[in-house]
Amino acid sequence: MAEIPPPENPIEAILRIGAGLWQSRALWAAARLRIADAIGEEPATIGEIAEQTGTRPDMVERLLNALVAIGIFATAGDGRYGHSELSRLLRSDHPMSQRAFVESVFGDEHYEGWGAIEQSVRTGATGFSRHYGTDVFAYFTANPAAGQLFSEAMTATTRLMEMVLLATYTPPAFTLAVDVGGSQGTLISGLLGANAEARGILFDLPDLIERVRPKLGNDRLDAVGGDFFESVPEADLYLLKLILHDWTDAQSEAILSNIRAAIRPGGHVAIIETLLPETPEPHSGYWMDLNMMVMTGGRERRASEYGAMLEKTGFRLEKVVPTPTLLSVVEAIAA
Numbered sequence: 001m002a003e004i005p006p007p008e009n010p011i012e013a014i015l016r017i018g019a020g021l022w023q024s025r026a027l028w029a030a031a032r033l034r035i036a037d038a039i040g041e042e043p044a045t046i047g048e049i050a051e052q053t054g055t056r057p058d059m060v061e062r063l064l065n066a067l068v069a070i071g072i073f074a075t076a077g078d079g080r081y082g083h084s085e086l087s088r089l090l091r092s093d094h095p096m097s098q099r100a101f102v103e104s105v106f107g108d109e110h111y112e113g114w115g116a117i118e119q120s121v122r123t124g125a126t127g128f129s130r131h132y133g134t135d136v137f138a139y140f141t142a143n144p145a146a147g148q149l150f151s152e153a154m155t156a157t158t159r160l161m162e163m164v165l166l167a168t169y170t171p172p173a174f175t176l177a178v179d180v181g182g183s184q185g186t187l188i189s190g191l192l193g194a195n196a197e198a199r200g201i202l203f204d205l206p207d208l209i210e211r212v213r214p215k216l217g218n219d220r221l222d223a224v225g226g227d228f229f230e231s232v233p234e235a236d237l238y239l240l241k242l243i244l245h246d247w248t249d250a251q252s253e254a255i256l257s258n259i260r261a262a263i264r265p266g267g268h269v270a271i272i273e274t275l276l277p278e279t280p281e282p283h284s285g286y287w288m289d290l291n292m293m294v295m296t297g298g299r300e301r302r303a304s305e306y307g308a309m310l311e312k313t314g315f316r317l318e319k320v321v322p323t324p325t326l327l328s329v330v331e332a333i334a335a
Helices: 010-018 020-033 035-039 046-053 057-069 099-105 108-115 117-123 127-132 136-142 144-168 186-193 206-215 249-262 285-295 303-312
Strands: 074-077 080-082 176-180 199-204 221-225 235-241 263-276 315-322 327-334
Touching: 010 020, 020 035, 020 057, 020 099, 035 046, 035 057, 046 057, 099 108, 099 144, 108 117, 108 127, 108 136, 108 144, 108 285, 117 127, 117 285, 127 136, 127 285, 136 144, 144 186, 144 206, 144 327, 176 186, 186 199, 186 221, 186 235, 199 206, 206 221, 235 249, 249 263, 249 303, 263 285, 263 303, 263 315, 303 315, 303 327
Parallel strands: 176 199, 176 235, 199 221, 235 263
Antiparallel strands: 074 080, 263 327, 315 327
16 A cells, blocks of 8 residues: 655645745746757756857756656756756747746746736736836837737747637637637637638737738638727637636626627627636646736636626637646627
């Protein structure tokens, strides 16, 4: 019979959880320095890695040793370092690369926003606005390099989720779908691939649409720039993937009201978000909820909260579809 390990010392537990900040910053540094790219296919020496990354050999060795200790990167003997299953996801050329996500979401603007979490809890203002003096979306518009990195991060981290979503969720029949705030258009492109007679519209801010339009390569998919707080194109299916969690209840209701004004009779809306449990229990969605608190002023919600919001804006909740990912689909019909 296997021996049951002793319970963790409470002091050690607190320190382990607190040290997550150090681990996160070490992971971010590896992504920012593109260490995984420097290692490449074969294990590399510290000298080779330092030369490729523009770092001091002794310092990058210390960073790598710490990351090896938690399973990111591996030692290969003779002073060389190679990849683990985790570090391969930090390579820029990996099909499921998370490098841009780690660099964007665990550093720079997000790091500064979380640094002001105390003010968010005390006042309700975002930590981001406390530090930068503007809201996050205005900042990314004014700083296109940061905005592009964030867009790449969101595309990278949701690509696998979208693949699973498209494999497990069948939307109601439609002839024209709008991906509201659809960024790079990967979700709507996948949806059209499974619905050969349908058409789609990628709808996002004009500057992003101008960058994305030449890359779409689908004659059934149009790209339209606009502001979903003002209006949205007419259609019979609307996709809202990781959109409403960016906004307050009042702002989310404004978006849904604009969709209700444009939707065709009998049309549907599919809200794709992380759903919090109806009563508190262990769930990773609570950490994303705090991220929304410090970054955007939005929040993660329970299914019942989305149901009330939909009823208020002229929709009727039809079903909630969980997926094997963190995302669920809240599907509603125009009432």
